[in-house]
Amino acid sequence: MNLLEDNIKKLYMRYLIPAVGGAMIIAVYSFVDMLAVGKGVGPDGSAAIAVVMPVFNLADFFGFLTGVGGAVLISVSQGRGETEKRNEHFTASFLLTVILAASSWAGLFFFMEEIFRLFGASEELLPYCIGYGKYIIYAYPTFLLVGYLSCVVRNDNDPFFVLAGLISGAVCNSLGDYIFVFVLKMGIDGAGLASASGSVIQCIILSIHFLRKSNTLRFAKVKGLIQAFISVVKNGFGASFVNISLILSYFFLNNQIMKYSDESALAVYGVISTLGVLFQGVFSGIGVAAQPIISENYGGGRKGRILEIHRQALTASLAFGAVCTLAGVIFPVGITNLLVTVTEELTPYVYSTVPMFSLSFVFKAFNTYVLILFQSLEKSRAAMVLSICEGASLNICLLFLFSILMGTRGIWLSITATEVIVAVVSAFLLSGLKLNKKTNVAS
Numbered sequence: 001m002n003l004l005e006d007n008i009k010k011l012y013m014r015y016l017i018p019a020v021g022g023a024m025i026i027a028v029y030s031f032v033d034m035l036a037v038g039k040g041v042g043p044d045g046s047a048a049i050a051v052v053m054p055v056f057n058l059a060d061f062f063g064f065l066t067g068v069g070g071a072v073l074i075s076v077s078q079g080r081g082e083t084e085k086r087n088e089h090f091t092a093s094f095l096l097t098v099i100l101a102a103s104s105w106a107g108l109f110f111f112m113e114e115i116f117r118l119f120g121a122s123e124e125l126l127p128y129c130i131g132y133g134k135y136i137i138y139a140y141p142t143f144l145l146v147g148y149l150s151c152v153v154r155n156d157n158d159p160f161f162v163l164a165g166l167i168s169g170a171v172c173n174s175l176g177d178y179i180f181v182f183v184l185k186m187g188i189d190g191a192g193l194a195s196a197s198g199s200v201i202q203c204i205i206l207s208i209h210f211l212r213k214s215n216t217l218r219f220a221k222v223k224g225l226i227q228a229f230i231s232v233v234k235n236g237f238g239a240s241f242v243n244i245s246l247i248l249s250y251f252f253l254n255n256q257i258m259k260y261s262d263e264s265a266l267a268v269y270g271v272i273s274t275l276g277v278l279f280q281g282v283f284s285g286i287g288v289a290a291q292p293i294i295s296e297n298y299g300g301g302r303k304g305r306i307l308e309i310h311r312q313a314l315t316a317s318l319a320f321g322a323v324c325t326l327a328g329v330i331f332p333v334g335i336t337n338l339l340v341t342v343t344e345e346l347t348p349y350v351y352s353t354v355p356m357f358s359l360s361f362v363f364k365a366f367n368t369y370v371l372i373l374f375q376s377l378e379k380s381r382a383a384m385v386l387s388i389c390e391g392a393s394l395n396i397c398l399l400f401l402f403s404i405l406m407g408t409r410g411i412w413l414s415i416t417a418t419e420v421i422v423a424v425v426s427a428f429l430l431s432g433l434k435l436n437k438k439t440n441v442a443s
Contacts, residue, residue, distance in 0.1 A: 003075075003078075003079075003292060003293050003296040003297065004079065004296060004297060004300045004302060004305075008293070008305055008308045008309050008312070009312065011293055011309075012289060012290060012293065012309055012312055012313070014159065015154070015159050015288075015289035015290070015292060015293065016285070016286065016289040016316070017163075018154070018159040018160050018162055018163035018289075019154065019159060019285040019286070019288045019289035020281075020282050020285035020286060020289065021163050021166070021167075021285070022150055022154075022159075022162050022163050022166045022285065023281035023282060023284050023285030023288065024278060024281050024282055024285065025163075025166040025167060025169070025170040032170075032173055032174050032177050032194075033049060033132075033173075033177060033191040033192075033194070033195055034046060034049055034270065034271060034274040035177075035338065036177035036178070036181045036182070036190075036191050036194075037049055037132070037181070037188050037191050038271065038341070039341065040181045040182055040187065040191075041128070041181075041187055041188050041191075043264060043267035043343075043346065044124070044125060044128055044267070045128055045132075045187075045188045045191075046267040046270040046271060047125055047128075047266040047267045047270055048121070048125050048128035048129045048131075048132055048133075048188060049132060049191075049270050049274070050120075050266055050267075050269055050270030050273060051116055051119050051120050051121045051125060051129045051133075052116065052119075052129055052132055052133040052136060053270075053273065053274075053277075054115075054119055054251065055108065055115075055133060055136050055137060055140065056136070056143065058104060058108075059140055059143035059144040059147065060143075060144075060147050060240070061240050061241070062097070062100040062101065062104060062144050062147075062148075062240070063097070063143070063144045063145065063146065063147020063148045063150075063151075063240075064147050064148075064151065064236060064240040065100070065232075065233060065236040065237060065240035066093045066094075066096050066097040066100065066148050066232055066233075066236060067093070067097075067147050067148040067149070067150065067151030067152060067236065068151050068235070068236040068240060068288075068291075068375060069093060069231070069232035069233060069234070069235040069236025069237070069240075070089055070090060070092070070093025070094070070148075070151065070152055070232050070236070071093075071151040071152055071154070071155040071291065071292070071295075072235045072236070072291065072295050072375060072376060072378065073086075073089035073093070073231060073232065073235055074086050074089050074090055074093075074152070074155050074156075074217075075155050075291070075292050075295035075296045075299065076295050076296070076298060076299035076378065077089060077299065078296055078299065079295065079296040079297060079298065079299020079300035080299045080300070084220060086217075087217060087218045087219070087220035088220050088221075088222045088223065088228065089228070089231075089232070090152065090217045090218075090219070090220075091219045091220050091221075091222050092222050092225060092228035092229060092231075092232055093148070093152070093232045094148075094152075094219075095222075095225070095229075096229050096232055096233075097144070097145065097148045100144070101140075101141040101144045101145065102141070104140070104144075105137075105140050105141050108137045108140055109137055109140075112130065112133065112134065112137055113126070113130065116129040116130065116133060118251065119251055119255075120251075120255050120257070120258055120266070122258065128188050131187065131188045131189040131192065132188045132189065132191055132192040133192065134192065135189070135192035135193045135195065135196040136192055136195060136196060138196060139195075139196035139197075139199050139200055142196075142199040142200050142202070142203040143199050145203050145206075145207075146166075146169070146199060146202045146203050146206065149162075149165075149203070149206035149207065149209075150162050150166070150206065151288070152217070153165075153206055153209045154288070154292065155291075155292045156209070156214075156215060156216055156217055157214070157216070158209055158212075158214055158215075159289075161206075161209055161212075161214075162206065164205070165202050165205035165206040165208075166202055166206075168201055168202065168205050169198040169199060169200075169201045169202030169203075169205070170198060171198075172194075172197055172198040172201045173194050173195055173197065173198030173199075174194075174198075175194075176190070176193065176194025176195075176197050176198065177190070177191055177194045179194075180193050180194050181194070234380045235375065235378060235380055236375070237380065237383070237384055237387070241384070241387035241388070248395070248396060252396055252399055252400075253269065253399065253411060256399060256400075256403050256411055257269055257408070257411060259403075260403060260407050260408045260411065261349075261408045264345055264346055264349055265349050265353070265408060267346065267349075268336065268346060268349040268350055268353050268354070269353065271336050272328075272335075272336070272353060272354050272357045272358075273357075275328075275335060276357070276361070276364075279320075279321075279324045279361055279364075279365075280364065280368065282320055282324075283317060283320070283321065283364060283365045283368040283369065284368055284372070286313055286316045286317045286320065286365075286368075286369060287313060287317065287368060287369045287371075287372030287373065288372060289313070290309050290310070290312075290313040290372070290373070290376065291372055291375070291376045293305070293309050294306055294309055294310070294373065294376040294377065295376045295377075295378075297309075298376070298377050298378070306377075310373065313369060313373075314366075314369060317365045317366060317368070317369040318362065318365060318366060320365060321361050321362035321363070321364065321365025321366065322362045322365075324358065324361040324362070324365070325358050325359060325360075325361040325362045327358070328354050328355060328357065328358020328359075328361065329355045329358050329359065332350050332351060332353075332354035332355050332358075333347070333350055333351075335354060336350045336354060352408070352409065352412070353412055356409075356412035356413055356415075356416060357412050357415055357416070359416040360415050360416040360418075360419040360420075363416070363419035363420050363422070363423040364419050366423050366426060367386060367419060367422050367423055367426050370386065370426040370427075370429070370430055371383050371386045371387065371426075373430075373433075374386070374429070374433075377433075379433070382429050382433075385425070385429070386422060386425060386426055386429070389421070389422050389425055394418050394421060394422065395414070395415075395418045398414040398417050398418055399411065399414040399415075401414070402414040402417070
């Protein structure tokens, strides 16, 4: 594929199908586990997965921090024809990935129980959290590497190989859930083992790319390694910080739910947040599919092509976000029943939680795409502003304010309110991005 010359619509479709498929498959881990645990263990198992979910988010944070940061730099260098610089960016991003994986893995391994308690595990839920979470932590480096390799291999003109690798792991996870949870009666431990096994398979298959003839990336001596690390972090922080915002959200939401409600509300939140992760995967996939095309054309000074791909990706994001919102508002019980049996005890929580949470999806889709657009154009400051607003400041402030004023109802409203405000900021920043055909590069 020639990203500087080929038809934009055809290029985007070549990237969109595997990117969205791959993002959904990554999200399938929590989705399939929630389905197996919800049906095979019950609400306590669903609540435990909500507690363990930040471990996945931490792996995604580091994986996309180095993966997106490295991929953007690799694509821009490719557009400028700087092959040696491209290999330096690849080498630096890989080394940083290994360092972050090793250091964060050690912390999770030695403080497993304390971390689960921190994220809202009660004495009743803790055995479920440990049963599921221990396997996720054992295989944690592979979850991180899958996020990194997905970005880098996709940018090396091999998007369908990424999809093939992710599908293989998802199939392994799904079969493992059935065998371990239902056939071998391992309960929630089986769901954790299935997820870990699938991630290992994905990591192995994606690594095979570097042994194939289609691989164009090579390790190279990096001039100024620390500065290279900083460049990777700078360009990947905005997109990856979304996962830190999810970790913070889980921490504060889980604790606020247990403060103002009970395990049943946490179980319903576990279900809808799992669907949210699945939808977020698609939102990210729509933007990630455009990223290599945008970045390489940015490096090559082809601004008209950037505008064309921008319009297609923005339309796709808003359309899918609207569909997700309508589904949650119109069919709350039906959606929840996909993952856990809605009992009489859970029904009031479903009606009070799912529609309000779902209102955030269309705004989330817009915010996610705009953030990736800025990241693709090396506008790291704008991307960072959006990420911090959504995760580290506004979200937390509104959560505490709304829960004090409205109790449990305020918890769900704070999520949508955050996305609405961030959407306004996104629209304002987007209006200042002069995407037109009169000049050669995005200003």
